[in-house]
Amino acid sequence: MPLVDAEGRYIALFPKRSLLQAPPETPVQNLPHKEISPLSSYVTIYDALQAMELHKIPEVPVVSEEGRYLGLVTTDSLVRWWSRLGAVQEPGAVLILESYLHDYSLAEIAQIFEAEDIRILSA
Structure with a gap:
Protein backbone atom coordinates (compact mmCIF):
# COMPACT_ATOMS: atom_id res chain seq x y z
CA MET A 1 0.00 0.00 0.00
CA ARG A 84 -4.95 -8.13 -24.63
CA LEU A 85 -2.11 -7.89 -27.15
CA GLY A 86 -2.83 -9.13 -30.64
CA ALA A 87 -0.21 -11.85 -30.33
CA VAL A 88 -2.15 -13.40 -27.46
CA GLN A 89 -5.63 -12.88 -28.92
CA GLU A 90 -4.89 -14.24 -32.40
CA PRO A 91 -4.68 -17.97 -33.09
CA GLY A 92 -1.27 -19.19 -34.03
CA ALA A 93 1.80 -20.96 -32.83
CA VAL A 94 4.77 -20.11 -30.71
CA LEU A 95 8.05 -20.63 -32.47
CA ILE A 96 11.28 -20.57 -30.52
CA LEU A 97 14.44 -20.01 -32.50
CA GLU A 98 17.82 -20.68 -31.02
CA SER A 99 20.85 -19.09 -32.62
CA TYR A 100 24.03 -17.41 -31.64
CA LEU A 101 23.56 -13.77 -30.76
CA HIS A 102 25.34 -12.37 -33.80
CA ASP A 103 24.29 -14.94 -36.43
CA TYR A 104 21.07 -13.26 -37.59
CA SER A 105 19.25 -10.01 -37.04
CA LEU A 106 15.54 -10.05 -36.26
CA ALA A 107 14.93 -8.18 -39.53
CA GLU A 108 16.60 -10.97 -41.51
CA ILE A 109 14.55 -13.62 -39.73
CA ALA A 110 11.36 -11.62 -40.34
CA GLN A 111 12.16 -11.39 -44.06
CA ILE A 112 12.56 -15.17 -44.26
CA PHE A 113 9.22 -15.71 -42.53
CA GLU A 114 7.41 -13.13 -44.66
CA ALA A 115 8.79 -14.72 -47.84
CA GLU A 116 6.97 -17.88 -46.73
CA ASP A 117 3.70 -15.96 -46.01
CA ILE A 118 4.10 -16.33 -42.25
CA ARG A 119 2.91 -13.41 -40.12
CA ILE A 120 4.90 -12.45 -37.04
CA LEU A 121 2.53 -11.12 -34.38
CA SER A 122 5.06 -10.51 -31.64
CA ALA A 123 8.79 -10.73 -31.17
Missing part, protein backbone atom coordinates in the same frame (compact mmCIF):
# COMPACT_ATOMS: atom_id res chain seq x y z
CA PRO A 2 1.45 3.38 -0.92
CA LEU A 3 1.75 6.23 1.56
CA VAL A 4 1.33 9.75 0.19
CA ASP A 5 1.61 13.14 1.89
CA ALA A 6 -1.11 15.81 2.06
CA GLU A 7 -0.13 17.10 -1.40
CA GLY A 8 -0.39 13.62 -2.92
CA ARG A 9 3.36 13.02 -3.24
CA TYR A 10 4.53 9.44 -2.87
CA ILE A 11 6.48 8.64 0.33
CA ALA A 12 6.82 4.87 0.75
CA LEU A 13 5.33 1.48 0.00
CA PHE A 14 3.96 -0.59 2.87
CA PRO A 15 3.19 -4.32 2.72
CA LYS A 16 -0.55 -4.86 3.28
CA ARG A 17 0.26 -7.47 5.90
CA SER A 18 2.15 -4.97 8.07
CA LEU A 19 -0.76 -2.53 7.92
CA LEU A 20 -3.35 -5.18 8.77
CA GLN A 21 -1.37 -6.74 11.61
CA ALA A 22 -0.23 -3.54 13.31
CA PRO A 23 -2.24 -2.18 16.23
CA PRO A 24 -4.30 0.88 15.19
CA GLU A 25 -2.27 3.18 17.45
CA THR A 26 1.05 2.29 15.76
CA PRO A 27 2.68 5.37 14.20
CA VAL A 28 3.14 4.99 10.45
CA GLN A 29 6.90 5.62 10.67
CA ASN A 30 7.20 2.55 12.96
CA LEU A 31 5.63 0.18 10.43
CA PRO A 32 7.93 -1.97 8.28
CA HIS A 33 8.09 -0.61 4.75
CA LYS A 34 10.20 -0.76 1.63
CA GLU A 35 12.14 2.19 0.29
CA ILE A 36 11.08 1.70 -3.30
CA SER A 37 11.88 4.43 -5.78
CA PRO A 38 8.72 5.14 -7.74
CA LEU A 39 8.64 4.89 -11.50
CA SER A 40 7.99 7.83 -13.77
CA SER A 41 4.84 7.64 -15.85
CA TYR A 42 7.08 7.60 -18.94
CA VAL A 43 8.90 4.32 -18.30
CA THR A 44 8.20 1.05 -20.09
CA ILE A 45 6.57 -2.10 -18.79
CA TYR A 46 10.01 -3.66 -18.86
CA ASP A 47 11.19 -1.07 -16.32
CA ALA A 48 8.23 -1.97 -14.10
CA LEU A 49 8.99 -5.69 -14.38
CA GLN A 50 12.66 -5.06 -13.63
CA ALA A 51 11.79 -3.03 -10.51
CA MET A 52 9.40 -5.74 -9.29
CA GLU A 53 12.02 -8.43 -9.76
CA LEU A 54 14.81 -6.36 -8.21
CA HIS A 55 12.81 -5.59 -5.06
CA LYS A 56 10.85 -8.88 -5.01
CA ILE A 57 7.53 -7.03 -4.88
CA PRO A 58 4.24 -7.60 -6.76
CA GLU A 59 3.62 -3.90 -7.41
CA VAL A 60 5.53 -0.70 -8.02
CA PRO A 61 4.34 2.90 -7.53
CA VAL A 62 4.14 5.36 -10.41
CA VAL A 63 4.46 9.13 -9.99
CA SER A 64 4.12 12.22 -12.17
CA GLU A 65 7.04 14.50 -13.02
CA GLU A 66 6.12 16.52 -9.91
CA GLY A 67 6.28 13.40 -7.72
CA ARG A 68 2.52 13.09 -7.27
CA TYR A 69 1.33 9.55 -6.82
CA LEU A 70 -0.53 8.27 -9.90
CA GLY A 71 -1.08 4.62 -9.03
CA LEU A 72 0.44 1.17 -8.90
CA VAL A 73 1.59 -1.11 -11.66
CA THR A 74 0.89 -4.63 -10.43
CA THR A 75 1.82 -8.03 -11.79
CA ASP A 76 -1.90 -8.64 -12.34
CA SER A 77 -2.28 -5.44 -14.38
CA LEU A 78 0.76 -6.37 -16.50
CA VAL A 79 -0.65 -9.85 -17.20
CA ARG A 80 -4.03 -8.34 -18.15
CA TRP A 81 -2.31 -5.82 -20.46
CA TRP A 82 -0.18 -8.50 -22.08
CA SER A 83 -3.18 -10.82 -22.58
Whole structure:
Protein backbone atom coordinates (compact mmCIF):
# COMPACT_ATOMS: atom_id res chain seq x y z
CA MET A 1 0.00 0.00 0.00
CA PRO A 2 1.45 3.38 -0.92
CA LEU A 3 1.75 6.23 1.56
CA VAL A 4 1.33 9.75 0.19
CA ASP A 5 1.61 13.14 1.89
CA ALA A 6 -1.11 15.81 2.06
CA GLU A 7 -0.13 17.10 -1.40
CA GLY A 8 -0.39 13.62 -2.92
CA ARG A 9 3.36 13.02 -3.24
CA TYR A 10 4.53 9.44 -2.87
CA ILE A 11 6.48 8.64 0.33
CA ALA A 12 6.82 4.87 0.75
CA LEU A 13 5.33 1.48 0.00
CA PHE A 14 3.96 -0.59 2.87
CA PRO A 15 3.19 -4.32 2.72
CA LYS A 16 -0.55 -4.86 3.28
CA ARG A 17 0.26 -7.47 5.90
CA SER A 18 2.15 -4.97 8.07
CA LEU A 19 -0.76 -2.53 7.92
CA LEU A 20 -3.35 -5.18 8.77
CA GLN A 21 -1.37 -6.74 11.61
CA ALA A 22 -0.23 -3.54 13.31
CA PRO A 23 -2.24 -2.18 16.23
CA PRO A 24 -4.30 0.88 15.19
CA GLU A 25 -2.27 3.18 17.45
CA THR A 26 1.05 2.29 15.76
CA PRO A 27 2.68 5.37 14.20
CA VAL A 28 3.14 4.99 10.45
CA GLN A 29 6.90 5.62 10.67
CA ASN A 30 7.20 2.55 12.96
CA LEU A 31 5.63 0.18 10.43
CA PRO A 32 7.93 -1.97 8.28
CA HIS A 33 8.09 -0.61 4.75
CA LYS A 34 10.20 -0.76 1.63
CA GLU A 35 12.14 2.19 0.29
CA ILE A 36 11.08 1.70 -3.30
CA SER A 37 11.88 4.43 -5.78
CA PRO A 38 8.72 5.14 -7.74
CA LEU A 39 8.64 4.89 -11.50
CA SER A 40 7.99 7.83 -13.77
CA SER A 41 4.84 7.64 -15.85
CA TYR A 42 7.08 7.60 -18.94
CA VAL A 43 8.90 4.32 -18.30
CA THR A 44 8.20 1.05 -20.09
CA ILE A 45 6.57 -2.10 -18.79
CA TYR A 46 10.01 -3.66 -18.86
CA ASP A 47 11.19 -1.07 -16.32
CA ALA A 48 8.23 -1.97 -14.10
CA LEU A 49 8.99 -5.69 -14.38
CA GLN A 50 12.66 -5.06 -13.63
CA ALA A 51 11.79 -3.03 -10.51
CA MET A 52 9.40 -5.74 -9.29
CA GLU A 53 12.02 -8.43 -9.76
CA LEU A 54 14.81 -6.36 -8.21
CA HIS A 55 12.81 -5.59 -5.06
CA LYS A 56 10.85 -8.88 -5.01
CA ILE A 57 7.53 -7.03 -4.88
CA PRO A 58 4.24 -7.60 -6.76
CA GLU A 59 3.62 -3.90 -7.41
CA VAL A 60 5.53 -0.70 -8.02
CA PRO A 61 4.34 2.90 -7.53
CA VAL A 62 4.14 5.36 -10.41
CA VAL A 63 4.46 9.13 -9.99
CA SER A 64 4.12 12.22 -12.17
CA GLU A 65 7.04 14.50 -13.02
CA GLU A 66 6.12 16.52 -9.91
CA GLY A 67 6.28 13.40 -7.72
CA ARG A 68 2.52 13.09 -7.27
CA TYR A 69 1.33 9.55 -6.82
CA LEU A 70 -0.53 8.27 -9.90
CA GLY A 71 -1.08 4.62 -9.03
CA LEU A 72 0.44 1.17 -8.90
CA VAL A 73 1.59 -1.11 -11.66
CA THR A 74 0.89 -4.63 -10.43
CA THR A 75 1.82 -8.03 -11.79
CA ASP A 76 -1.90 -8.64 -12.34
CA SER A 77 -2.28 -5.44 -14.38
CA LEU A 78 0.76 -6.37 -16.50
CA VAL A 79 -0.65 -9.85 -17.20
CA ARG A 80 -4.03 -8.34 -18.15
CA TRP A 81 -2.31 -5.82 -20.46
CA TRP A 82 -0.18 -8.50 -22.08
CA SER A 83 -3.18 -10.82 -22.58
CA ARG A 84 -4.95 -8.13 -24.63
CA LEU A 85 -2.11 -7.89 -27.15
CA GLY A 86 -2.83 -9.13 -30.64
CA ALA A 87 -0.21 -11.85 -30.33
CA VAL A 88 -2.15 -13.40 -27.46
CA GLN A 89 -5.63 -12.88 -28.92
CA GLU A 90 -4.89 -14.24 -32.40
CA PRO A 91 -4.68 -17.97 -33.09
CA GLY A 92 -1.27 -19.19 -34.03
CA ALA A 93 1.80 -20.96 -32.83
CA VAL A 94 4.77 -20.11 -30.71
CA LEU A 95 8.05 -20.63 -32.47
CA ILE A 96 11.28 -20.57 -30.52
CA LEU A 97 14.44 -20.01 -32.50
CA GLU A 98 17.82 -20.68 -31.02
CA SER A 99 20.85 -19.09 -32.62
CA TYR A 100 24.03 -17.41 -31.64
CA LEU A 101 23.56 -13.77 -30.76
CA HIS A 102 25.34 -12.37 -33.80
CA ASP A 103 24.29 -14.94 -36.43
CA TYR A 104 21.07 -13.26 -37.59
CA SER A 105 19.25 -10.01 -37.04
CA LEU A 106 15.54 -10.05 -36.26
CA ALA A 107 14.93 -8.18 -39.53
CA GLU A 108 16.60 -10.97 -41.51
CA ILE A 109 14.55 -13.62 -39.73
CA ALA A 110 11.36 -11.62 -40.34
CA GLN A 111 12.16 -11.39 -44.06
CA ILE A 112 12.56 -15.17 -44.26
CA PHE A 113 9.22 -15.71 -42.53
CA GLU A 114 7.41 -13.13 -44.66
CA ALA A 115 8.79 -14.72 -47.84
CA GLU A 116 6.97 -17.88 -46.73
CA ASP A 117 3.70 -15.96 -46.01
CA ILE A 118 4.10 -16.33 -42.25
CA ARG A 119 2.91 -13.41 -40.12
CA ILE A 120 4.90 -12.45 -37.04
CA LEU A 121 2.53 -11.12 -34.38
CA SER A 122 5.06 -10.51 -31.64
CA ALA A 123 8.79 -10.73 -31.17
